């Protein structure tokens with residue numbers, strides 16, 4: 246059964262601070278079965294079909310011929326109406342469909358295969374160790390997001406893109422500052438301009454003098470349609486936007502969730518558990534929340550509801566990942582379970598960087614808990630600034646403390 250409501254959708258209502266910070270809005274539990282395809286108005290004033298069940302989510306995300314990414318630039322329920330219809334920027338594969346998407350995806354896929362990503366393990370281990378050493382040299386409490394999660398994830402991207410050593414601190418500062426919501430808006434905007442300029446210069450220097458990195462390989466690859474500077478810039482910006490703050494939020498929110506679940510944190514040092522345990526954390530926390538947006542390009546039917554060409558659909562991953570028709574006890578965190586969760590999306594646009602994200606989390610989370618003995622959060626839960634209204638869920642600032650840093 247489906248219905249139309251005039252009020253803002255459940256996901257657009259600012260979520261109450263006293264909810265469990267790891268659970269989706271509790272209303273989804275009922276909506277998933279009573280109104281699996283529900284017409285709602287977003288706060289920005291556009292209407293979407295909310296798809297909240299697991300199977301329906303897979304149907305929409307798996308059918309890129311019916312559900313397009315090109316005109317879905319607002320990308321989530323809290324997004325801006327004015328962005329809808331903006332042309333897809335060159336190189337930003339998440340906004341392309343069909344051949345245009347496949348061309349970009351295929352050329353980048355080999356860079357993110359398990360084997361190639363595995364080569365980054367020593368680099369990531371070293372980065373994590375250095376940043377924990379740095380934490381140890383300071384006096385707590387300090388912000389885990391700003392002092393650890395953002396720099397570590399930014400520096401991993403800088404390694405992949407081939408940012409020269411001498412420019413990494415500038416890169417790290419600009420990229421971290423533009424997503425750090427504890428900073429004033431002007432400071433974040435200035436940082437975004439700084440990092441766009443940084444990328445333009447980086448790409449120019451790779452075009453003139455290619456090295457051994459992702460951007461240079463794209464430049465050097467013999468192909469009928471070489472990538473131009475605008476496409477390379479789009480690729481670099483997308484990898485940063487999609488891969489930096491997501492993983493940084495998973496580290497921060499994941500640390501908090503594990504501190505709240507000590508029985509699960511006790512399993513972190515078991516590599517066999519962590520092989521799949523990070524996926525359970527990704528399912529449980531589903532940080533890409535508030536709906537991933539698509540636009541129907543032809544009339545279609547989902548769960549008995551007709552969706553007309555031109556209408557938008559928002560797939561609510563955090564609801565689908567708790568659907569009890571897909572997973573039992575989905576509200577429990579159990580690092581030992583395996584599931585075909587949708588935390589990395591599904592279908593042709595499923596996360597390109599998922600092996601990298603897993604590797605970073607598999608290294609960072611156990612090391613934080615092993616080396617910072619007595620790790621704890623200093624802020625009461627009611628005062629923790631959760632990112633309820635953003636596309637990527639997380640914590641704006643997580644003040645941690647510890648007793649001793651173990652070698």
Ligand code: HEM
Nearest residue numbers: 338339487488491492495533537589590594596597598602
């Ligand atoms: C835990 C961390 C991460 C999570 C939860 C995550 C989640 C997602 C999700 C849900 C999508 C699909 C969005 C949609 O269908 O509209 C996606 C796409 C994407 N992700 Fe990730 N991601 C993470 C880390 C990364 C990393 C580290 C990278 C690369 C450096 C990355 C690169 C991408 C790209 C390029 C796409 C677009 C793929 C396409 O359109 O074909 N992500 N991610």
